[in-house]
Amino acid sequence: MRVTADVVFLLDVDNTLLDNDRIIVDLRRHLEREFGVDSADRYWAIFEGLRGELGYADYLGALQRYRSDAEQGGPDDQPLLLMSSFLVDYPFAERLFPRALEVVDYLGRFGPTVILSDGDVVFQPRKLQRSGIDALVIEGSEAGGHIGAVSTAVLAQEILPAVREVPIFVAGGIGRGEAVLAYLEMGASGVQLGTRFVCATESIAHPRFKRAFLRAAARDAVPSPQLDPRFPVIPVRALANAGTARFVAFQREVIQRFDDGELSREQALLQIERYWAGALRRAVIEGDVENGSLMAGQSVALVTREQPTREIIEELLDQAIARMQGRDAASPPVRRAAE
Numbered sequence: 063m064r065v066t067a068d069v070v071f072l073l074d075v076d077n078t079l080l081d082n083d084r085i086i087v088d089l090r091r092h093l094e095r096e097f098g099v100d101s102a103d104r105y106w107a108i109f110e111g112l113r114g115e116l117g118y119a120d121y122l123g124a125l126q127r128y129r130s131d132a133e134q135g136g137p138d139d140q141p142l143l144l145m146s147s148f149l150v151d152y153p154f155a156e157r158l159f160p161r162a163l164e165v166v167d168y169l170g171r172f173g174p175t176v177i178l179s180d181g182d183v184v185f186q187p188r189k190l191q192r193s194g195i196d197a198l199v200i201e202g203s204e205a206g207g208h209i210g211a212v213s214t215a216v217l218a219q220e221i222l223p224a225v226r227e228v229p230i231f232v233a234g235g236i237g238r239g240e241a242v243l244a245y246l247e248m249g250a251s252g253v254q255l256g257t258r259f260v261c262a263t264e265s266i267a268h269p270r271f272k273r274a275f276l277r278a279a280a281r282d283a284v285p286s287p288q289l290d291p292r293f294p295v296i297p298v299r300a301l302a303n304a305g306t307a308r309f310v311a312f313q314r315e316v317i318q319r320f321d322d323g324e325l326s327r328e329q330a331l332l333q334i335e336r337y338w339a340g341a342l343r344r345a346v347i348e349g350d351v352e353n354g355s356l357m358a359g360q361s362v363a364l365v366t367r368e369q370p371t372r373e374i375i376e377e378l379l380d381q382a383i384a385r386m387q388g389r390d391a392a393s394p395p396v397r398r399a400a401e
């Protein structure tokens with residue numbers, strides 16, 4: 063059954079629900095007080111550089127880079143590592159804007175209200191959790207669609223042991239029941255699967271879209287390529303096709319026009335961003351598998367035939383139960399990467 067809503071509210075976290083500027087001020091003060099202005103300045107320079115590269119805040123990544131710089135001859139600032147405990151214990155709940163949660167509740171009366179977040183991989187879940195969320199989905203880079211940089215296995219190891227207060231659902235690259243079981247045993251409350259269900263009988267995806275899934279191997283599901291770090295591309299994992307190849311040529315052309323002064327940076331960024339607009343619909347609904355976006359996760363290799371949703375779920379359960387009982391469940395054949 064498909065459930066649709068006329069209105070959906072999408073809310074950002076930083077500086078929308080949460081006073082992130084205030085958090086940055088507190089952190090800056092803490093760094094300067096504990097470690098001195100020079101160390102603090104160096105940390106922020108690295109943090110901003112990394113944010114430019116990645117497109118999202120990565121407090122710990124900046125800290126790691128800071129430490130490796132220090133190890134390669136810079137000053138010894140090991141105490142700066144204590145900054146992570148400052149953030150872990152930081153009272154994020156007190157930095158919510160007044161009545162922010164009431165607003166979330168209020169909007170919820172008119173339609174599904176979703177909090178979107180692409181913040182720091184370790185601290186963002188804590189911020190959200192202390193802001194009163196009910197559950198978290200953590201999604202690794204094996205997933206189909208928009209992805210981050212970190213694999214599901216690593217995210218799960220980082221976050222499942224660290225966040226106990228809210229249920230966590232693990233997503234990305236899950237195609238068999240044994241994997242479901244493994245994440246449950248690691249402390250997940252559940253899992254979220256997308257790719258495995260694209261070829262369900264009930265799925266409205268175009269037959270050509272489904273056929274592309276049935277033919278694909280894991281290595282065919284690749285993140286959208288980025289040509290130039292000055293023009294970051296938010297990566298989307300999809301089956302490579304003619305549209306993907308043209309995207310590279312298109313970026314090259316737009317960047318050349320920027321270098322020649324024909325386009326401003328904003329215009330160039332916008333053109334690159336717009337390349338895939340409407341592309342998922344073109345592929346899924348219209349069946350244009352050459353030019354549309356064939357969003358697919360690496361578990362596409364485990365999608366071997368069209369089958370009812372009920373059967374897929376039963377298969378996953380059988381595999382998990384068989385593993386618990388110490389025997390192997392029957393497996394559909396998996397396509398080899400070389401095929």
Ligand SMILES: Cc1cc2nc3c(=O)[nH]c(=O)nc-3n(C[C@H](O)[C@H](O)[C@H](O)COP(=O)(O)O)c2cc1C
Pocket residue numbers: 201204205206207208233234235236254255256257258260356357358359360361
């Ligand atoms: C064809 C396709 C379309 C998707 N579209 C969206 C989307 O519009 N919004 C979204 O948040 N996630 C989207 N996803 C991600 C799924 O919600 C889910 O988190 C993901 O597929 C889980 O990883 P898996 O593909 O490895 O199972 C999409 C995934 C696929 C395969």
